[in-house]
Amino acid sequence: MRFLDGHAPRHDLTYDDVFIVPNRSDLASRFDVDMSTSDGSGTTVPLVVANMTAIAGKRMAETVARRGGLVVLPQDVPLDAASDTIGYVKSRHLVAETPVVLTRADVMAHAQALIPKRAHGVAVVVDDDRRPIGLIPRAVPGHATDLFTDVASAAEPVPVTLPVGTDPRVVFDALVEAHADLAVLTDADGALVGVLSRLGALRSGIYRPNVDADGRLRVAAAVGINGDVVARARALVDAGADLLVVDTAHGHQEKMLSALAAVASADLGVPLAAGNVVSGQGALDLINAGADIVKVGVGPGAMCTTRMMTGVGRPQFSAVAECAAVAREHGASVWADGGIRHPRDVALAVAAGASNAMVGSWFAGTYESPGDLYSDADGEYKVSFGMASKRAVAARSAGDSAYDRARKALFEEGISTSRIRIDPERPGVEDLIDHICSGVRSTATYTGAATLAEMHDKAVLGVQSAAGFAEGRPLPGGW
Numbered sequence: 001m002r003f004l005d006g007h008a009p010r011h012d013l014t015y016d017d018v019f020i021v022p023n024r025s026d027l028a029s030r031f032d033v034d035m036s037t038s039d040g041s042g043t044t045v046p047l048v049v050a051n052m053t054a055i056a057g058k059r060m061a062e063t064v065a066r067r068g069g070l071v072v073l074p075q076d077v078p079l080d081a082a083s084d085t086i087g088y089v090k091s092r093h094l095v096a097e098t099p100v101v102l103t104r105a106d107v108m109a110h111a112q113a114l115i116p117k118r119a120h121g122v123a124v125v126v127d128d129d130r131r132p133i134g135l136i137p138r139a140v141p142g143h144a145t146d147l148f149t150d151v152a153s154a155a156e157p158v159p160v161t162l163p164v165g166t167d168p169r170v171v172f173d174a175l176v177e178a179h180a181d182l183a184v185l186t187d188a189d190g191a192l193v194g195v196l197s198r199l200g201a202l203r204s205g206i207y208r209p210n211v212d213a214d215g216r217l218r219v220a221a222a223v224g225i226n227g228d229v230v231a232r233a234r235a236l237v238d239a240g241a242d243l244l245v246v247d248t249a250h251g252h253q254e255k256m257l258s259a260l261a262a263v264a265s266a267d268l269g270v271p272l273a274a275g276n277v278v279s280g281q282g283a284l285d286l287i288n289a290g291a292d293i294v295k296v297g298v299g300p301g302a303m304c305t306t307r308m309m310t311g312v313g314r315p316q317f318s319a320v321a322e323c324a325a326v327a328r329e330h331g332a333s334v335w336a337d338g339g340i341r342h343p344r345d346v347a348l349a350v351a352a353g354a355s356n357a358m359v360g361s362w363f364a365g366t367y368e369s370p371g372d373l374y375s376d377a378d379g380e381y382k383v384s385f386g387m388a389s390k391r392a393v394a395a396r397s398a399g400d401s402a403y404d405r406a407r408k409a410l411f412e413e414g415i416s417t418s419r420i421r422i423d424p425e426r427p428g429v430e431d432l433i434d435h436i437c438s439g440v441r442s443t444a445t446y447t448g449a450a451t452l453a454e455m456h457d458k459a460v461l462g463v464q465s466a467a468g469f470a471e472g473r474p475l476p477g478g479w
Contacts, residue, residue: 001321001351004462012318014300015345016469021460025448030441031206034451035068039293039333039355040271041243042218044068044208045437046350046452048335050360051075051222051245052303054384057370058085059117060363060429062092065217067207067433070356072245075222079232082221083239089219090240094209096164096185096194099124102136102151109147111136116373116380119366119428120182120197125155130191132158132184158184164193172201203430207437218242220273225259230266237268245295246274249306252282257289264290276337278319280326287332294332295358296323300339302361303384303418317352324353343439350440350452351459365420366429373422380422 047069061071100123134155159180220243275295299306299313307313316339336349337358364384449455
């Protein structure tokens with residue numbers, strides 16, 4: 001990475017402040033770009049989902065790993081629940097998507113409550129032997145639905161049923177021929193294994209799942225710096241976690257360094273990420289304590305009020321660039337955590353030297369995020385909150401005394417409730433992954449880079465004014 005005039009500015013920069021200059025390129029297609037990373041996370045696209053309770057659940061973890069990313073389970077999830085989630089993700093099929101499954105005993109109220117948990121928009125009704133007997137589509141808003149009708153009587157016929165393992169291209173062609181959007185995939189006994197939509201079949205030919213040495217989907221988990229950190233870390237690895245994140249808001253503190261060193265000394269056999277920091281010295285201290293990956297970012301997240309409360313933090317592009325330069329010198333990597341609002345931000349994080357960009361609130365407004373779906377006059381939404389907010393602190397301190405809980409509740413650096421809208425054009429996390437990866441692939445072709453590492457090496461950056469950034473925004477309504 002270098003700047004257009006050969007000199008980096010003296011002031012710090014965030015993503016909106018910079019742009020990438022196109023280079024001469026011999027890449028004929030964006031599909032010629034290898035999006036995989038080499039930081040030990042196994043990601044085949046540079047996306048990690050932040051360890052936020054309102055975002056990182058089992059549905060998100062399964063779906064993102066199937067498309068090549070990685071989800072970090074939050075540190076405040078009880079250990080048994082985290083273990084169950086890890087086991088669930090490890091058991092998922094690499095191609096067939098997990099549907100909402102209903103039995104004859106269910107009624108339409110159950111179906112309509114559960115269908116929005118998945119982006120493909122239907123539920124599969126099965127018999128006692130898990131053989132599919134029909135599909136229930138999501139109710140059309142404004143149309144009356146008898147919520148007490150049993151799903152078996154209301155189910156529509158399955159348009160396409162194919163054996164699991166059928167080539168996704170064959171599935172796609174069968175769906176086109178049947179004028180259908182979703183195929184049901186079954187095992188040799190006719191029992192339901194999963195479903196595959198037209199989009200899913202296409203994506204299976206574009207993305208490579210993020211899998212472990214045994215060919216199972218990968219998932220990461222976070223631990224805090226309080227309590228018996230090593231015991232929890234070991235338990236998570238024993239449950240199957242592929243990567244651990246030692247996580248606290250202020251990562252450049254003695255308690256973090258000692259906790260990280262203790263986990264590293266336990267030699268658990270998985271990569272360790274740690275953070276958060278924003279300086280080269282902070283990155284170096286974490287690396288020396290045992291971090292393979294440094295998590296960079298203080299205050300850029302949509303749910304974070306740290307900078308407004310404390311004045312502490314740093315513009316994200318400069319923080320990532322400095323920490324990445326130090327990490328590279330010592331054989332480590334960085335994740336750019338926070339401030340990702342557009343596909344360009346992921347590309348710029350990679351150009352700055354990050355191996356992965358960590359996304360939080362942007363993915364909260366998807367069907368795969370945990371929590372219930374709500375609607376109002378403006379459309380559908382989910383509720384998100386920051387991990388330093390009063391709500392998150394209350395969850396983490398549930399075992400404390402009433403006095404200690406009340407005292408901790410006086411101090412918060414995050415938003416406790418925010419409505420994150422479901423984008424009708426991109427309601428599922430896979431839609432956003434398509435959106436982001438399309439942008440990053442194009443960035444690589446503009447810079448003449450066939451890999452993300454080349455994109456960092458070849459990127460030529462300029463600094464722009466706020467007007468320059470505004471000029472690049474689309475104006476679908478005209479001037």
